[in-house]
Structure formats: C-alpha cells, structure tokens
Amino acid sequence: MNLAKRMEQFGEGVFSKLAEIRQIKEANGEPVIDLSVGAPNIAPAEHIRQTLSTTSLAEENYVYALHDQQELLLAVSAWYKKRYHVNLDPQTQICSLLGSQEGLAHISLTIVDEGDVVLVPDPCYPVFADGPKLAGAELYYMPQKKENDYLICLNDIPEDIAQKAKFMLVSYPNNPTTAMAPASFYEELVAFAKKYDIIVLHDNAYSELVFDGHECGSFLSTPGAMDIGIEFNSLSKTYGLAGARIGFCLGNAKIVQALKTLKSNMDYGMFLPIQKAAIAAIKGDQSCVEKTRKAYEHRRDVLCDGLNAIGWKIPKPSSTMFVWAPIPENYTNSSDFVMDLVEKAGVIVTPGSAFGPSGEGFVRLALVQNEEMLKKAVTAIAQSQILFI
Numbered sequence: 001m002n003l004a005k006r007m008e009q010f011g012e013g014v015f016s017k018l019a020e021i022r023q024i025k026e027a028n029g030e031p032v033i034d035l036s037v038g039a040p041n042i043a044p045a046e047h048i049r050q051t052l053s054t055t056s057l058a059e060e061n062y063v064y065a066l067h068d069q070q071e072l073l074l075a076v077s078a079w080y081k082k083r084y085h086v087n088l089d090p091q092t093q094i095c096s097l098l099g100s101q102e103g104l105a106h107i108s109l110t111i112v113d114e115g116d117v118v119l120v121p122d123p124c125y126p127v128f129a130d131g132p133k134l135a136g137a138e139l140y141y142m143p144q145k146k147e148n149d150y151l152i153c154l155n156d157i158p159e160d161i162a163q164k165a166k167f168m169l170v171s172y173p174n175n176p177t178t179a180m181a182p183a184s185f186y187e188e189l190v191a192f193a194k195k196y197d198i199i200v201l202h203d204n205a206y207s208e209l210v211f212d213g214h215e216c217g218s219f220l221s222t223p224g225a226m227d228i229g230i231e232f233n234s235l236s237k238t239y240g241l242a243g244a245r246i247g248f249c250l251g252n253a254k255i256v257q258a259l260k261t262l263k264s265n266m267d268y269g270m271f272l273p274i275q276k277a278a279i280a281a282i283k284g285d286q287s288c289v290e291k292t293r294k295a296y297e298h299r300r301d302v303l304c305d306g307l308n309a310i311g312w313k314i315p316k317p318s319s320t321m322f323v324w325a326p327i328p329e330n331y332t333n334s335s336d337f338v339m340d341l342v343e344k345a346g347v348i349v350t351p352g353s354a355f356g357p358s359g360e361g362f363v364r365l366a367l368v369q370n371e372e373m374l375k376k377a378v379t380a381i382a383q384s385q386i387l388f389i
C-alpha cells in the first residue's frame with residue numbers, strides 16, 4: 001500500500017514520544033511530573049460551564065450548526081472592539097474555528113500553491129510550519145534570536161525571498177520563547193508586508209497571559225494591518241476552553257472569506273452548545289480572565305524562583321504559560337538534557353530543538369501543574385544533581 005508522499009515530511013510528534021516515555025515510567029511505578037505539553041488545566045468559570053451544560057441538554061442543539069450563529073459573530077465583534085479597539089464586520093471579517101490550531105493548519109490551503117514561499121519563525125509553534133508543508137509550500141525560516149529579544153529581524157530576510165514570499169506567520173506573545181513585541185515592531189511589519197505584498201498571519205493565543213503589569217493588544221489595531229493580514233485568537237487559554245475547541249480567524253475580509261469557503265467544504269460548523277459557551281465567555285464577567293492570568297503568574301514565580309534558587313539561572317517570562325530556559329552549561333544538546341532530566345529527576349520538558357533549529361540550546365517548561373507539583377519538580381531536579389554533573 002502506498003500512502004501520500006506528503007506524509008513523509010511528518011514524523012511522530014515530539015509530544016507523543018515524550019508521552020510514551022511517561023507511560024513507561026509510570027508503568028514501572030516511577031512518578032513523573034509532566035511540564036511538556038501546553039495543555040491548560042484551569043477549568044472555565046462556572047457561568048461558562050453552566051451555559052455549556054444547559055445548552056447541551058436542549059434537544060434542538062444537536063443539529064449541524066453549518067454556520068456561526070449571528071449572536072456569536074456579534075459578540076466577537078463587540079469583544080474585539082472593547083478589548084482590542086478593533087472594528088470588525090461580523091459578516092465578513094470573523095470566522096470561528098474548531099480551535100485556532102485547526103485554522104492554522106488549513107489557512108495555507110487558501111493562500112499558497114505548490115512551491116510558493118512562506119516565511120515561518122524559528123523557533124515556532126509546530127503547526128506554523130506544518131500547515132504550509134501540508135499545502136506544499138517552501139519554507140523560509142526567520143530566526144528569533146535571544147540577542148534581538150527573540151523578535152524576527154525583518155531586515156535580515158533576503159530581498160529575493162521577500163519578493164517571492166506569499167505569506168508570513170508571526171506570533172507574540174510567543175510560544176516557545178515567551179517574547180512580546182512592541183507596537184513599533186508591528187508598524188515595521190505592516191510596512192514590510194505592504195512593500196513586498198506579503199500576507200501576514202498573526203497568532204494572538206496569549207494576549208491575556210501577560211504579567212507584571214505589561215499590556216498586550218491585537219496586531220489588527222496597527223494602522224494598515226487589516227489591508228494585509230488576519231489574526232488568530234483562541235479561547236483555550238483565556239477562558240480555559242481548550243477541550244471545547246474554539247478559536248477565531250479575524251481581519252482581512254478576502255482571507256477570512258476564503259477560509260470560510262474552504263471550511264464549508266470540510267466541516268459542518270461548531271457544536272451549538274460550544275458556540276453558546278463562547279458567547280457566555282466573551283460577553284460575561286471577565287474577572288475569570290484576570291484570575292487565570294494571576295494563576296499562571298504565580299506558577300511562573302514558583303517555578304522560576306525555585307529553579308534559580310537551586311542554581312539553574314533562567315529568566316522570568318513576562319508572558320505566556322511557558323518558561324524558555326537555556327540548558328545547563330554541562331549540556332550541549334537539548335534532547336540529551338531532556339532525556340537525562342526525565343531519567344534522573346522524573347520531570348518531562350520539551351527540547352527547544354522540537355520548535356526549530358534556533359531552539360537548540362533551550363528547553364520549554366509549560367506551567368501546566370499546580371504549585372505543589374511545581375515545587376516537587378524543583379526538589380526532584382535539585383536532588384538529581386543533573387545541573388552540575
């Protein structure tokens with residue numbers, strides 16, 4: 001049996017490999033603390049769960065949704081206006097997604113043809129590269145280096161590549177580096193995109209997870225952004241709705257409409273109770289967003305303070321639900337360090353190399369455990385002596 005050539009570019013994901021290691025260790029009765037996958041474990045506020053629960057009992061909510069409900073589109077438009085000061089036409093500039101991952105995986109099919117060039121950050125959240133690969137695009141990696149505060153250096157993109165590029169993916173607050181971008185970066189980005197006629201896709205999954213009084217808005221509020229780009233947003237982290245799968249693609253009407261058309265041939269819309277829960281989330285009391293933000297900030301402090309105290313010098317991130325840590329000096333390779341860390345301390349983290357070549361030399365720790373478990377992880381790392389062997 002011959003399967004598609006395109007599958008040759010996709011190996012087993014790093015997270016399944018790490019999950020396998022976890023299973024083996026647990027089967028041997030060895031405790032494991034998993035800080036690898038960025039799976040949020042803070043449940044949605046009660047009013048959101050209540051809406052999901054009551055609407056799930058109604059018999060009429062089991063039909064194919066087919067479209068986004070008008071009430072949802074109006075709620076999203078009002079949310080973007082209030083939260084990000086961005087005006088969106090509900091009919092043409094908003095499309096719901098079965099999680100922003102789904103939209104990020106499919107959007108390339110609407111923009112690129114086989115062999116077109118796509119600019120992708122390095123390191124990056126894996127679907128940024130996998131989506132364009134599925135569409136047969138050629139990738140050009142834009143390094144996000146520590147010495148440039150992990151911002152993409154637009155001036156370093158060669159002229160001939162910029163001329164050929166069809167679209168580029170950008171995302172701040174950034175997974176995995178945790179970097180944030182100033183308004184001036186977005187202004188330069190829009191000017192660059194206009195100069196070379198490149199579409200910009202901005203992923204804004206972590207706009208609400210910013211700490212220490214920092215503020216974060218939307219790429220779409222940059223003058224001119226709506227002419228050349230779209231934004232992805234997600235209710236997974238902001239409202240704890242990760243398992244319900246709900247995100248949005250917003251902005252330039254031509255691109256949003258193309259994705260809507262593609263999706264109308266692929267899925268029959270979002271389960272109606274999830275649409276209602278999303279409305280409850282974005283229209284309801286927003287104190288749950290602040291509560292979630294504070295919970296991640298506290299976890300960050302517990303983990304970073306703990307690791308620094310035992311001699312692993314890592315910077316405190318100002319955003320996201322991750323810590324981007326340089327590997328200890330006694331290691332030269334992030335995968336080797338990750339394997340030793342699980343073996344000797346029972347703590348699972350993600351090797352930086354899994355996010356692209358520029359991720360080598362780092363590991364990503366996800367703040368997906370409670371305070372007690374994070375403290376246990378620090379103690380286990382200290383006792384393993386792995387930092388100084």
Ligand SMILES: Cc1ncc(COP(=O)(O)O)c(C=O)c1O
Nearest residue numbers: 099100101125175205234236247
């Ligand atoms: C940067 C980034 N974008 C998108 C996603 C996917 O989110 P969703 O749950 O909306 O599919 C994630 C999930 O970890 C992420 O880190």
